[in-house]
Amino acid sequence: QVQLQESGPGLVRPSETLSLTCNVSGGSISRSNYYWGWVRQSPGKGLEWIGGIYYTGTTYSNPSLKSRVTISVDTSKNHFSLKLRSVTAADTAVYYCARPGITGTTHWFDPWGQGILVTVSS
Amino acid sequence: DIVMTQSPDSLAVSLGERATINCKSSQSLLYSSNNKHYLAWYLQKPGQPPKLLIYWASTRESGVPDRFSGSGSGTDFTLTINSLQAEDVAVYYCQQYYSTPITFGQGTRLEIK
Numbered sequence: 001q002v003q004l005q006e007s008g009p010g011l012v013r014p015s016e017t018l019s020l021t022c023n024v025s026g027g028s029i030s031r032s033n034y035y036w037g038w039v040r041q042s043p044g045k046g047l048e049w050i051g052g053i054y055y056t057g058t059t060y061s062n063p064s065l066k067s068r069v070t071i072s073v074d075t076s077k078n079h080f081s082l083k084l085r086s087v088t089a090a091d092t093a094v095y096y097c098a099r100p101g102i103t104g105t106t107h108w109f110d111p112w113g114q115g116i117l118v119t120v121s122s
Numbered sequence: 123d124i125v126m127t128q129s130p131d132s133l134a135v136s137l138g139e140r141a142t143i144n145c146k147s148s149q150s151l152l153y154s155s156n157n158k159h160y161l162a163w164y165l166q167k168p169g170q171p172p173k174l175l176i177y178w179a180s181t182r183e184s185g186v187p188d189r190f191s192g193s194g195s196g197t198d199f200t201l202t203i204n205s206l207q208a209e210d211v212a213v214y215y216c217q218q219y220y221s222t223p224i225t226f227g228q229g230t231r232l233e234i235k
Contacts, residue, residue: 112171
């Protein structure tokens with residue numbers, strides 16, 4: 001049974017870079033055909049899809065965030081990561097990593113990690 | 123972007139009664155090549171991640187009680203919860219995966235009357 005767990009700082013200063021990692025257990029990123037994804041949830045904007053990455057490193061992301069987002073994968077560690085640059089208070093949210101339910105660039109998500117609250121504040 | 127609009131924003135239903143949540147997309151979610159609607163439903167309880175209930179608009183995820191059902195076509199979809207149980211209190215979301223960016227509805231809060 002695949003499980004995902006987010007990790008990273010819970011507090012980031014404005015204008016700095018948010019960095020999170022999603023550790024995957026119970027399954028191999030490199031032996032899947034999934035675009036492993038990131039979704040965030042803030043009180044103001046609800047659930048927002050950030051983007052996803054294939055084990056080969058191919059990525060795609062939400063155009064609303066694309067200029068600030070980098071998603072990467074490390075198959076040797078069976079994890080993938082998110083970097084969001086130049087953060088503001090509007091980036092305060094619970095960040096989830098999730099596995100798609102089907103292959104391809106569009107999909108539902110199941111399962112999800114437990115989520116990590118990231119607060120942007122000085 | 124496809125905009126997903128849920129209604130109502132909140133509702134209160136008595137135990138044992140039926141709850142109905144609607145989701146409308148700004149464009150059709152039907153792929154004619156496979157005749158599937160690219161729509162999923164989730165529930166979310168406080169402090170927990172969303173949990174998948176339904177995909178392909180009407181296919182129940184394994185382990186989801188059969189009192190949950192999804193229906194609809196084109197741009198209009200419905201999640202129905204028959205015989206409401208106390209543990210069904212949650213926020214419910216629809217999500218389209220017809221195209222990127224993947225988008226979600228704003229959520230519907232379901233409470234017990």
